[in-house]
Amino acid sequence: MASLKDLLAQRAALDEQISQTKERERADAVAKVKSLMAEYGLTIADLSARVPKAAKTSKVAVKYRNQATGETWSGRGLQPKWLKAAISGGAKLEDFHV
Template sequence: MELNNLGKKELVKLIKDAENKIVALDNKQFDDAYLEIAAIAKKVGLTIQELEEHGINRKLNKVKAKAAIKYQNKDNLEETWTGRGKQPGWVKRELEAGKNLEDFLIA
């Protein structure tokens, strides 16, 4: 097709036809994906809605495991530290007083 030989109306129609074709291709891509997902859901006995809810809840309900306590102040058993992040004040004070971090390891 030689664009130089087309008039304004023909070019406008060509653009509109191309835009409609792009929309149709996009819709087909979504339709194909939807049907594939629906088939997988049906195969495992679920609905697409159930899968979607699970996906949303999975992100919201992730449980982060707490790090185990690795260090404890022998003088105040409530003062503990996992060894991660900034050193708590009690650790800094004890280290400045000449003690070693190993002195507070929980056996």
């Protein structure tokens, strides 16, 4: 059975091998990328991600407004709580129309 001192020495040797291998493989990768860039005439700017801009979405116009609080609703989707509460309290939807 190996002693703690021996195992720590082995670990240090392995850590050094790992470090050297990482550096060598990284250098190989950089050289390969540079070679491909030269072959195809690419620049650093060509490597930046070109993400097409999303189409502008237009906001839907406000159709209903709570005059007391300024809260609004476009009329799309579920009715907001403030509007439901007002309607259940006896108000009409038309009372909030802008």
